[in-house]
Amino acid sequence: MQWTLYKRRSTGGRLVANILLGVLGFFAATGLVIGAVAAGLEKSSSAGGFIGVSLVGIGVMWAYLPALSGFSDNTLQPRQFTLLPLRAEPLARALFLASLIGIPVPLTALAVLSIVGYAAARAPVTLVLAVPAAVLTLVLIVALSRVISVALSQAARTRRAREAALLLFVAGFCALYAGQFLLNGAIAAAGDGLGIVTVIPFAWGIAAVERAAHGEWMLGVAAVLGLAALDAALLAGWQRLIRRAFAGTIPLPSPSRGRRTRRGYLRGGWRASPRGAVVARELSLWGGDIRRRYQLLSPIAFAVMSGVLPLFLENFPFDARWGAWMVLLMAVMAALNLYGLDGKSFWHIALIPRAASADVRGRQLSWALVVTPVAVLPVVVVRAFGGAGFDRAAVPVAVTVSMIGVGAGLIAFASAAAPYPVPEARKMMSFSTRNSSSGAAIGWAFGAMGVLVLTTVPCALLAALLPGALEWLGALAAAAIGAIFWWSLGRKAIARLRDRPDLIQYAVTRA
Template identity: 30%
Template sequence: MVGVLTLMKLRVLAHSTSGARAGGLFLGAAAGLALAAGTIMLAGADLPGPALRGDLFTAALAVWMFGWLLGPVYTGGGDESIRPEQLALIPLPPRRVAFGFLAVSFIGVGPLISLVAFSALVVYAAGLGLAAFIVALVLVPLQLVLVVALSRLMLAVMGLAVRSRPSAVLSALINAGVNATLNQSWVLIWAAVQFGLVDRGLPAGFATLLRVLPSGWAVVCLDALARGDWPLAAATGAGLVALPVAATLIWSRLLVRRTTTRPAHRGPGRGRTPLLDRLDRAGPVGVVAAKELRTWSRDLMRLHLRWFAIWFGLVYTLWPLAIGWAGLLPWAGVIVVVMAAATSANLYGLDGTALWLTLVDPGRIRADVRGRQVAWLIQVAPVAVALTVAGTALGGGAWTWPWALALLAALLGGGAGLIAYASVVFLVPGPEPARRGGNPLDAGNIFGQVLAMLVVVPATALPAAGVALLGNRTGSPLLSWAAVAVGLATGAACTWWLGREAYRRLGERGPELLARMSGGGTVTPGPGRATAARVKLPPRRAAVVTFLVVVCWIPLFPQGLVPLYLIWRGSDTRLWFLALHLDDPFRVPVAVAMALLGVGMLWLGTVLSRRWQGAAA
């Protein structure tokens, strides 16, 4: 059983790890190894007092555990290269299937990197005695089994949780809340520095909580061995063995429910409403928009993604209130728009092969794209406007209004254009909606697409931001408010132009896109221009291009443009900005050099990709 599943998994990896996917895998592995190295260094760090080292190391292990719990959910439903549904007709006991799939889960880059990170337990135990050192060698694989088993259980629970609309909204709140909290971890770091926690240690209650979590049981076991507390060491060690077994047994029962039940839809999500009636009478574009609105309310995947964007924007901007700073509240609507666009950039991929209904009537293609844009704006704009107005009134000043409104207008238009364009040009094949019942969170491998949208969508607001900045610089309120008009103009232009490009390309490449979705992303290249457009980069070159395009934003924005802005404002903030830790006259040249480095990396990545495509043609 395990051998067959292992061969299947290896064969899938061999055929799917190429091109941009290989580049993304290489980049993710490099980042993971860097985090693993940091964990090992923390485990052996010479900190004031062993308690502080244990507290921080336990916190790092908790971060790894939550990464395993939430990472698969956040990146499109986890690894579904082999599905339990494929074995549904084979007479196998559920427990055997569950343990087989658990064994296969250890095949991949992620488990290997986690194993390296958890080897920090050996480093931590090096100074606790021979018994702790020997036990740590056993705890390292147990820690890996623990997080993988809990990850599979978490994914199964989330898959069942989004089988009704109320639970889909609630699960989106939990998912977005934890992700926003991890993204706003700087608040916790700032609080730790302000209150001297780095020197005095973590609060006793929080330190205890970290050790109560399953991720901290290994540290508790090692500390107990160092003190000679053998009963506690035996109890925590037994817990590290029993919990993965229990999680796998529970998962086996959930696998039965997954393969034998379907999501519960309690009636239509949207009935006959005045808005839908007006759209139905508004021509082909209105009909498509009404159809999309009904789909957004009935498709649990889309419902989950929409509410994830809303909850993420809210929690992300509310977190700084914990340290008494309300400066992010005006940007709640902006963040919701960016996240909604990032999670909506694969509309045709989510629909599956239903695209053929549009392609058989070429006259419907333009209306289909425009209708989807209208529906997305109807879904996102009211919430974003309400959050922007409320957040600016509560946490902004007079200067914030033109900024917030200008950026919101530009991003709404840019997002409406980019979701249509990306859905056609960068389509990610996913499972058919009717076959997504086993795992409603399975949206395909959309992580790279989401990451790219999180970078490109904010770029559509740069003209409006430039005018608003110029208004602040010159002290002209009229010029500052002119940024709102610029935002409206650029937003409308992005919606119109990118939408036009989307339906033109859909008309030209529609059959190819349909074949990609039918074949899971594998299409035999046709003759002519389309062949060159679909040539894949070699794995090494794809890794280099992916590294350049992804990493270039670090020197460009955080180490380049942001320090230049802070220097211009005369801010004393230093944080992790390299240029701000230098003395004049080196601050500005270093910040400019970092910005130019980022631009150069982006240019080089683009040139390498285009030259290979041209050579292949």
């Protein structure tokens, strides 16, 4: 079943993306193996420490990315079998084995062979520990990822729980991103870099080889046995989670909407116009729909990394002056499927062609109102408190204005041209809303990145290179370009809504 599901989903643009990612992953994993062999020949604990850090990075990505990217939603889910007369234990083993199908697991297995390569070059006799350690490390990485995904789907059954999990993942992602630079700096400064990473189980395979190479075979065997114990605990936890799903002890998911008070709500003023009504509705959805908050996950994370972390970390490898560019890029990528979030309720728009203009313009304006503070705040914080100053302020202004205008046009046109269905939050095992994206949607994502670069860079260069007050010509050019894209692409989206609403309705409800 999993193989059939994988083949049916690997078509068109998704297949091309899988092939490209597979090729890049293959070269990266091969490079890690070659680097491990070189580190083994160097016979340096510090070099082995960097290989251990690489394995730790792979393990952390496996722990986080399935929940962030939606990869966990592409596998068979336990809830799909709870009504069948099946035993939980055999099904748990079958689901775990089925989840190994796909490109990520073979690439991870190739990367984990770096333990074997390191042992072969460091001391061939340690291969007796390296081979089982590599297998156990692979099982540890995959099992931890699966347990986190299922546990998250069972724990986040209420709206508050999903919001808490979302905040936890944002904080964890930012902490891990900053921690990797601190860890690399500590390894470079320490004489024994391997001793620093051995506290993390993903590096225990390298640690076992290194200890055995120094004649400390008992410590090496203990590290391998520790990996085996962790694997056994994770697999037992996996079976327990599956058994819990079959036993019916998981609380039913609560509805996404809580009780809302209408006190103080006025239909007059700006809300009385068609466009104002759309803006009010969209702003309410951005604040109330948990799936919209999922879409803000990456912009908020990059806002923290560009606006907060540079204040506390020296030599941070991210120029905060370009923080708005990254935040807005992530915000545009996240909002290219607004009509997919409507789902079956899209027919309300499809039945009233005259409402297309107000709907598109209202969505554009509400998106800009939501993402502008997220993009501006980190730039202001870093320039005010980080010593960057407000010189050449026209550059971030030009970048922000251009990307908001162009991005508003892109999200409107892409949402109408390449929509795809988004499941309800209670049926999702991840924070991703892009699991059902089509090849056209993937193409739109890459195309939008290119358009943003081509329209933003000239304005930024103009603001950066012109002397004195002339630098603000770059901001004026950015405003003109943003306005053109906002209006023209929005007009194309309106025409699409009026001409073929049936295609959009089918696309967002076909799941």
